[in-house]
Amino acid sequence: MSQALVPDRTCGSCTVCCHVLEVKTLAKPAGVLCEHSTGTACGIYRDRPSACATWHCLWRKIGALPDALRPDRAGVMLSLETDPAADDPFLRARIVCRAVHTPEALERWEAIEAVAMFAREGSLPVWTAFGPTASLIYPDAEQADRPRSAIGGRVEHPLGDPLHGPEAAAWRQRLGYAPEGADRPQDR
Structure with a gap:
């Protein structure tokens, strides 16, 4: 971005x-x-x-977002948020569509389309939030545990499927983890 x-x-x-x-x-x-x-x-x-x-909010940085998404007009603020030390890999770097005054602002077509646009682009996790409540939108919350486990290195190939290894490696790179194997001792 x-x-x-x-x-x-x-x-x-x-x-x-x-x-x-x-x-x-x-x-x-x-x-x-x-x-x-x-x-x-x-x-x-x-x-x-x-x-x-x-x-600056993402409305100031991304021309594809419509004027209606200026935060004071839309009631939502789109931002890039980071927490490099987060235990959950999908919190390390993420796009957040945060409702400011009421969660109903997340139901506006502009907010829905912006969230969908970031999910389609697919480079970072996408969340919606209001107050202390946040929901992972992309990757799909039901599917997120598989890459979470592999990204964190807890299992080599989640659910025994070696195809998830490349998916986890791609997420590790996008979220700022050390290259796979770099944080593990080398065999001598």
Whole structure:
């Protein structure tokens, strides 16, 4: 995914990220409106932390997302979230479609199509979330345990099927794991 921003697409008066994101340097927890938010802008914009200055939602980065998906218009925020130390490999790097005020926002056609677009693209896990509740959409939650086990190295070929090895290796690479075998001692 490109780090470049979509030309002529600005935040405008959208301040959804000021509510949704955790900003450690400001001791601002996720899900709490930042004390510096004016409701339509950042009150410390010129002196805002680098975590705020460099972060952009996926609507700002991906031109294929319609204007209707600007977070303040759609009630959902699409973002790339990472947690390199997560035990669940599908939480290490993921696309999240997060409902801001009500879970019904996830049922808007724009949100449904955006989630489907990321799932079809298939390079990262895709989640939907509202508050503390999150659901894995891609890979299919029912099918996720097989690659989870293989990615984590708990079983060599889940369910005895050697075809799952390449699938797990591809997920390991996309999610930032060491190349298969690199974290295991070499036989001498």
